[in-house]
Amino acid sequence: MAFPLKQLKWLYQEFGLASLHATGRDAYIIILSRCTRMLAYGTNSLILALFFSALDFSDEYIGLFMTLTLLGDVLLSISLTLVADRVGRRRVLFGGSLLMVFSGAVFALFENFWILLFAAVVGVISATGGDFGPFRAIEESTLSHLTTPKTRADVLAWYITTASIGSAIGTELSGRIIDTLQSREGWTIVDAYHAVFWVYSAMGILNMVLALCLSDKCDAVGNSVEETKRGEEEEILLDEMDERNHEDEDEDSIPPTPVANPAPQAENKKSRFAQISKETRAVMYKLWFLLIVDSLADGMVGYSLTVYYMDQKFHLAKSTLGDITSVSYILSSISTIFAAPLARHLGLINTMVFTHLPSSAAVLCFPFPSSVFFTVALFFLRTGLNNMDQAPRSAFIAAVVKPEERTAVLGITSMLRTLAATAGPFVTGLLAGNDKFWIAFVAAGSLRICYDLGLWGMFINMRLHVHEDEDAIESEASGRRTEGDEEELRDVNSMDEGAK
Template sequence: MSDPRRRVMCLVLSAQALRGLGYGLTAVQLGTILHDGGLGPAQVGLMLTAIVAGGALASLALARWADRFGRRHAYAALYLALAGCGALIATGAPPWLLGLAALSGALSVEVIESGPFTTLEQVMLAGTGAADRQVVRGFGLYNAVAATAGLAGALLGTLPPDRRLLGGVLIAVGVTGALLAARLPASVEVHLPDPGSASPPVRSRAIVTRLASLFALDSLAGGFVVQAYLAYWLNVHYQATTTTIGLLFAAVGLLQTVSFLLAPVVANRIGLLPTMVFTHLPSNLLLASVAVAPTFAVAAGLLLARACLSQMDVPTRQAYVMALVPPGERTGAAALTNTARYLARPAGPVLAGLLQPLGAALPFLVAGVAKSAYDLALWRIFRPVELPAGGME
């Protein structure tokens, strides 16, 4: 690995680790802090909607202007916006002001988010070359760091909710992240043909649109079985205690982190697209099987087996998108595919709730079938598509 690429890797992973810590803490404490500050359920929901909308708007803005403005400048600006959000939380600023700040896209309650930070980090980690083995390995490590840091942040969130704690952590993360962004080398930038060029995909528009549509389907299906619903179902169906469910989720998280690191090893042997499809498809069949598990032990075994495979498509998916499009169009491609996933996922829990009267296990079956359909469609559509020279097949 060349020195500039190694430097980019170290800086991005350091920034990602800090942000994962902050987001893990935010996911646990923000809702309670907003409630304690006098916000009702509808107002809290509106704030979370602003956070999701901000991530989408910021990603689309990056697709249009990030390469012209400069990736390093945009990255630093996002971290400074995160520090600003932290300052508003710490000082107990009016909720409407925090809502406006959240529209910057810097705030998130997802540890491994698909927002503007991810968009920039994907293209910077990919560099200007094809998706070689080092790039895929970098994406695997990138996601493993996010998951581990997010777990640490969630553990920190077990402390009593405190706006000064949360705000102070976000300020520290934002300021440090901006300093790390300033140290990124010029190699992370892309040279556009002329000053008026835009970043969104042009030559690759059709390919990126198909990918974004498929990724949205996968994300929507995943929203049917978010961890909160899974915990509820395990408790109701098997009378599992919260302690037992917590231990199961911790084990699932550990196996998913390992799967991030193993994904590049598999991709190096069979290629990016086969890894995406042929590890994801059996994990979806395992998910659907949970619906008919006769005991908690069987259900837990199926979930643990699924955790070994379910996340292997994440780093390979990120590398695949970067490999399919030329360097000058990668920011737009990352922004559009990430935003599609980010916007589709919240609809999953709503639809799962509507399925409840028809059977509590039905969301598992629907999610498994829909995600399997995504895998098969992805293979059918993109199997004939050849990656550019130097990319991993």
């Protein structure tokens, strides 16, 4: 029995389950919330373009809708993430989930293009199947806050993995619901599409409940208050010790050593306004440029548009499209499990590039096969490897920016990626209307390859965790780890007894 137990323990450590368990209950809730949200997005990714096509909207209108929806996601994302640390991350997540409920209900009840566009722009609707809203940046910042450099990549990998599982369930569920309802007497294809959007609203309600279950540790504001209170208590202790030392006439008495530097108090207060330092901007400018290129490519050939292209080319049943998309997400979730072990052995940048490059090549070659089999095989290759770079990328950003800047930086990163993706669907819609849909895949694949090569060239020798090396003691002395606090207080008590 010793051998299998040893192997199970190795798997438990190697695939990040130990890191996930060590992070605690909040990590499980955040991961479950992302999974259910991506389930809702998965239902959309299969039917959104088909829904508008069934309403007799032109391809140009479909592309315009997706572009403006992504633009709305940009404005919502940047406005919420920049204030999330100040007003509370849990409140922002709750508010975003409420907007999901609103958007899903509107899509389930209305068919007017402009009403649907309004609901998509001011609410939260996934036009491409991707997580471009305000949620991801806040959740990744929270997970980075709850983890250490050693456990972060593992936890983020499971965060991505379960998201792919949610997307797989959503697309499969969507296809089955549509085929089942359409076969009933009195149900049209449009009625079936409307019913699926109620699933979207239901997942929004579930996300609201999960946001309420998160603890105070997830809020940067709450942590700052706790640290400030703890600092004030320590200052009072030191003042009392100082007074006793002045009254003591013994010149050999040991002077008190400061336990906490009050300077970080100002820094914590400053971080509430999401200030970003010059050092961080110098690194992120290069990364942001590359991510803009990659996101523009993703926007041109998002999953909704890819499914729409296969439907136009091969005229497959909706359940078959759901099966294909669901399997692709399952492959993505399986491959993402290996992202964290690869990152430990190959490094963050190498893992990002070596897994993303084959996916980019699959996008480039996607329109060329004339058979369903080879087209679907390229789609599986694309989606199976597409998400393996996400957890290392988030861990890389967390490793090169200051801890107090992560929410703002991740929010701006999400905003720029979404903004870059807004132009993609409109361009693809124009090409589709002119029977040149295939050009979008060739252009997108080429842009993605440029992103991969640029990422490797610019960041392969980047030094990581510079800021965390400086702030490690302060970080470990926070509310998440009380060991250091107890040791410091023991030192203060011993000094107090010495003074007496």
